[in-house]
Every structure is written in C-alpha cells, then in structure tokens.
Amino acid sequence: MTSSPASDKRQHVIETAYALFKRAGFHATGIDRIIAEAEVAKMTMYRHFPSKDELVVEVLDYRAVRFDRQLDRLAQEGITPEQKIGKIFSWHERWFRSPDFHGCLFAHALAEFGDPGHPVFKAAARQKNGLKRRMRSILEEVMPRGRAESVAATLLMLIEGATLLAQMGQADTAIRDARKAALGIIAASRRPQ
Amino acid sequence: MTSSPASDKRQHVIETAYALFKRAGFHATGIDRIIAEAEVAKMTMYRHFPSKDELVVEVLDYRAVRFDRQLDRLAQEGITPEQKIGKIFSWHERWFRSPDFHGCLFAHALAEFGDPGHPVFKAAARQKNGLKRRMRSILEEVMPRGRAESVAATLLMLIEGATLLAQMGQADTAIRDARKAALGIIAASRRPQ
DNA sequence: TAGCGATGAGACAGACCTGTCTCATCACTG
DNA sequence: CAGTGATGAGACAGGTCTGTCTCATCGCTA
Numbered sequence: 348m349t350s351s352p353a354s355d356k357r358q359h360v361i362e363t364a365y366a367l368f369k370r371a372g373f374h375a376t377g378i379d380r381i382i383a384e385a386e387v388a389k390m391t392m393y394r395h396f397p398s399k400d401e402l403v404v405e406v407l408d409y410r411a412v413r414f415d416r417q418l419d420r421l422a423q424e425g426i427t428p429e430q431k432i433g434k435i436f437s438w439h440e441r442w443f444r445s446p447d448f449h450g451c452l453f454a455h456a457l458a459e460f461g462d463p464g465h466p467v468f469k470a471a472a473r474q475k476n477g478l479k480r481r482m483r484s485i486l487e488e489v490m491p492r493g494r495a496e497s498v499a500a501t502l503l504m505l506i507e508g509a510t511l512l513a514q515m516g517q518a519d520t521a522i523r524d525a526r527k528a529a530l531g532i533i534a535a536s537r538r539p540q
Numbered sequence: 541m542t543s544s545p546a547s548d549k550r551q552h553v554i555e556t557a558y559a560l561f562k563r564a565g566f567h568a569t570g571i572d573r574i575i576a577e578a579e580v581a582k583m584t585m586y587r588h589f590p591s592k593d594e595l596v597v598e599v600l601d602y603r604a605v606r607f608d609r610q611l612d613r614l615a616q617e618g619i620t621p622e623q624k625i626g627k628i629f630s631w632h633e634r635w636f637r638s639p640d641f642h643g644c645l646f647a648h649a650l651a652e653f654g655d656p657g658h659p660v661f662k663a664a665a666r667q668k669n670g671l672k673r674r675m676r677s678i679l680e681e682v683m684p685r686g687r688a689e690s691v692a693a694t695l696l697m698l699i700e701g702a703t704l705l706a707q708m709g710q711a712d713t714a715i716r717d718a719r720k721a722a723l724g725i726i727a728a729s730r731r732p733q
Numbered sequence: 734t735a736g737c738g739a740t741g742a743g744a745c746a747g748a749c750c751t752g753t754c755t756c757a758t759c760a761c762t763g
Numbered sequence: 764c765a766g767t768g769a770t771g772a773g774a775c776a777g778g779t780c781t782g783t784c785t786c787a788t789c790g791c792t793a
Contacts, residue, residue, distance in 0.1 A: 356769085356770080370654070371654070372567070372651070372652050372653075372654060374565070374567035374568055374652075375567055375652070377749070377750060377751085378750075378751060378752080379749080379750080379751095387770085387771085388770060388771045388772065388773085389751095389752085389753095389771095389772090389773085390753085390754085390770075390771080390772090391769080391770055391771075393751095393752070393753080394769080394770090398751080398752080399750095399751070399752090449654050450650065450651065450654065454647075454651065454704060455651035455652075455654075457643065457704065457707055457708070458565065458643065458647065458648035458651035458652065459565050459567070459568070459648075459651065459652060460565075461563070461564070461565060461642050461643065461648075461707075463708075463709065472708045475704075475705075475708060476708075497713070497717050497720075498717075500705065500710070500713055500714060500717045501698070501717045501718065501720075501721045503701060503705070504697065504698050504700075504701025504702050504704075504705060504714065504717070504718055504721075505694070505697050505698065505701060506701070507697075507700060507701035507704045507705075508696060508697025508698060508699070508700035508701040509697050511647060511650065511668075511697075511700045512668075512693065512696070512697060512700075514650055514654075515650070515656075515665045515668060515669075516656065517693070520690070520693055521693060521697065524690050524691075524693045524694045524697070525694065525697055527690075527694075528694045528697075528721065528725055531724070531725065531728060532721055532724065535724060549739085549740080570779070570780060570781085571780075571781060571782080572779080572780080572781090580740085580741085581740060581741045581742065581743085582741095582742090582743085582782085582783095583740075583741080583742090583783085583784085584739080584740055584741075586781095586782065586783080587739080587740090591781080591782080592780095592781070592782090
C-alpha cells in the first residue's frame with residue numbers, strides 16, 4: 348500500500364465539495380460540478396459516499412473537526428476566560444476578513460435543510476451546540492454552571508449575528524460591537540473573586 | 541372593474557410561494573409546485589413575474605412590508621425605548637412559538653443567494669438593515685447617534701442569533717437570554733438623565 | 734352581440750438533477 | 764506473469780427544473 352489512495356480521493360472530493368458549497372450553496376451545487384472540479388469520476392464519488400446528502404454531512408463534519416482543532420489551539424493561548432473568549436472573537440474577526448468569506452456554512456445548512464430530522468440539519472446543529480458547549484466550559488471557571496450556560500448561549504447569539512452582519516458587508520463594526528457586548532456580559536456575570 | 545382580479549391572482553401566488561419557500565427553501569421549491577399549490581396556470585404566474593428570482597424578491601418585499609407594519613403598530617404601545625425594544629423581543633418570542641416557525645426567511649435568502657449583487661440578496665439585506673435602523677431611531681432618544689447605531693447593531697445580532705437558536709429548538713432560553721442581554725446593553729449605554 | 738383581456742390547461746424545449754451501469758485502464762501485489 | 768482492486772470515462776434512465784408556446788374558455792364591457 349502506498350499512501351492509501353482511496354482516502355486521498357475521498358478527502359479530495361470532500362474539500363472540493365466544501366469550496367463549491369461555500370460559494371454557491373448546497374442545492375445549487377450539482378454532483379456533476381463537484382466531480383468536474385475535483386477531476387474525479389462520478390463512480391469514484393458514489394463509491395465513497397452513498398448519496399449527495401451524505402457527502403454534505405461529511406463535508407460539515409470535516410469542517411467542524413477543523414474548526415474545533417483551531418479553537419483547541421487558541422484556547423491554550425489564553426489564560427483568563429475573558430482572554431479565551433476574546434481569542435474566539437478574534438478568530439472570527441480574521442475569518443470575516445478572509446478574501447472568500449461567504450458566511451457560515453453550518454448556518455446555511457440549517458437554512459437549506461430546514462427539517463430538524465434531516466441528517467444535514469443535525470450535523471449543523473451539532474457544530475453550533477459544540478461551540479456553545481466550548482464557551483460554557485470556559486465560563487464555568489468563573490461562574491456557576493447555569494449562569495455559564497446562559498452566558499454561553501448569549502455569546503453564541505452574538506457570534507451568529509455578527510457572522511450574518513459580516514456576510515452583509517458589516518464585518519468590522521459587527522465584530523467590534525459583538526466583542527464589546529460579550530465582555531460586558533461576562534463582566535456582569537463573573538463570580539466575585 | 542370588479543376588484544382587480546389580476547392583482548388578486550398575483551397576491552395569491554405571492555402568499556402561496558411564501559408558505560412553500562418558508563417550509564422547503566427557495567431552490568428546493570419548484571415553479572410547478574407553486575402553481576399547483578396556488579391552483580394557478582403557469583402562464584398566469586409568468587405574466588405577473590418575469591422569473592422565479594423576481595418572484596422571490598416580491599415575496600421577500602411583501603413579508604418585509606408586513607413585518608414593518610406589525611412593528612409600527614407595536615412601537616406605539618411602548619413609551620420608553622426599553623419598552624419599545626422589549627416589544628420587539630416579545631414579538632420575536634411569539635413568532636418563535638408559532639406552530640410553523642422555520643427560521644427567518646430573509647436569513648435563509650442570504651444563505652441561498654450568497655452573491656451580494658443578486659437582487660434577492662439585496663432584498664434580504666434591506667430588511668435586516670431596516671430593522672437595525674428602526675431600533676437605532678428608538679435608541680437615539682436616549683443616547684447619541686453613534687452609540688445608538690452601535691447598540692442597534694448589537695441588538696440585531698442578538699435577534700438574529702436568537703432566531704437561529706430558535707430554529708435549533710432552543711427558542712425559550714434563546715429569547716430570554718437575548719432580552720436580558722439587550723436590556724443590560726441599553727442600560728449601560730443610556731444617556732444619564 | 735362582439736370584442737377584449739385575463740386565465741386555465743397542458744404540451745414542449747432544453748437544460749440540469751441524482752444515481753446506476755458498463756467497460757477499459759492502471760497500479761500494485763502475490 | 765496473473766490477478767485484484769481502485770479508478771476514469773461516459774452512456775443512460777428517470778425525474779425535475781425554468782421558461783415559452785398554443786389554444787380554449789370565461790367574464791366583463793362597449
């Protein structure tokens with residue numbers, strides 16, 4: 348075995364599909380387009396993924412893993428919860444400024460696959476809840492669990508709203524206002540020490 | 541002329557398309573489905589709307605007008621800015637609880653038509669900016685313009701985030717936390733009186 | 734009554750969609 | 764060398780998509 352060529356193709360399809368889904372959306376991106384861009388035979392794709400929906404799920408999971416890994420690295424840089432949350436907001440700020448920012452793929456998946464029972468919907472919801480859980484565990488260092496859950500939900504709303512405003516061309520003001528609000532909320536909920 | 545039957549058909553198509561777009565999304569809803577549900581001939585539809593994209597724009601504009609009218613009525617009930625903003629959050633709370641809540645159609649439009657130059661994208665962005673402008677003018681009563689713009693953007697982010705969380709089945713906690721955060725932010729920015 | 738505009742019904746074109754199938758090719762391995 | 768598994772290339776089926784077209788019908792009005 349050389350370097351597991353099967354997985355190479357598979358991963359290449361996932362990454363190509365990701366780029367296309369991000370730019371044009373899920374329903375507007377056809378299988379033919381994906382395999383043409385990936386330079387892969389149609390049967391190669393269907394041998395790795397049973398259906399387009401399953402491919403979408405795998406793309407989302409792949410991105411969710413990458414996202415988590417980046418935030419894991421970031422979390423080690425901050426000391427206080429304020430710093431750690433600040434790093435998360437800074438990460439989003441850089442993301443908003445990246446040249447081919449097209450909004451949040453997971454939010455778009457929720458929009459296009461509105462059925463809560465659909466695997467794609469579930470995959471997208473998993474990522475959002477994962478981010479909330481991450482922030483909650485950061486906040487639990489300085490406030491009780493229930494309060495941390497509530498603040499984490501608020502921070503998630505600010506981030507999601509900022510992402511939407513960024514997609515509408517208001518990235519700079521959005522992330523600045525969101526960060527300011529976030530730090531204010533954390534300060535107001537911080538356990539006195 | 542009786543009651544302008546032409547406009548009746550036109551409006552009926554818009555409302556039928558709205559219900560379908562809301563449930564299944566824009567790209568996933570075909571013209572054939574719309575005319576079948578509206579019990580209208582295909583040519584009747586195409587005589588009123590030059591293309592599906594134009595129909596989508598008209599549906600969004602129609603909903604934006606309705607939304608504005610409801611908030612106009614609500615604005616008269618509140619006295620203080622806190623009350624007026626509170627009414628807007630309560631309106632969203634009721635919306636989240638409505639039986640066929642499927643998330644924000646405008647946000648979904650931004651997701652499905654990601655090109656900022658597309659007429660549908662612009663129509664959706666208009667509605668979001670309109671809500672922000674409405675909240676800003678409410679806030680300008682008690683804080684300077686620049687500050688009001690910033691706070692309004694933050695409130696919009698909270699509302700958008702709450703709508704996304706509501707779509708993920710967390711409507712109750714989302715709107716409660718968002719309202720609490722909103723009132724806190726307004727209090728912190730209020731011009732001393 | 735005659736005419737006119739709006740509509741209904743549906744065929745049609747041309748493109749695109751997902752998913753299946755066959756067959757040739759190529760690389761690697763026993 | 765022979766075999767095996769992954770892949771490439773593309774035809775194909777069956778359906779759906781948008782948008783155009785024709786023709787019959789119906790209601791109102793001059």
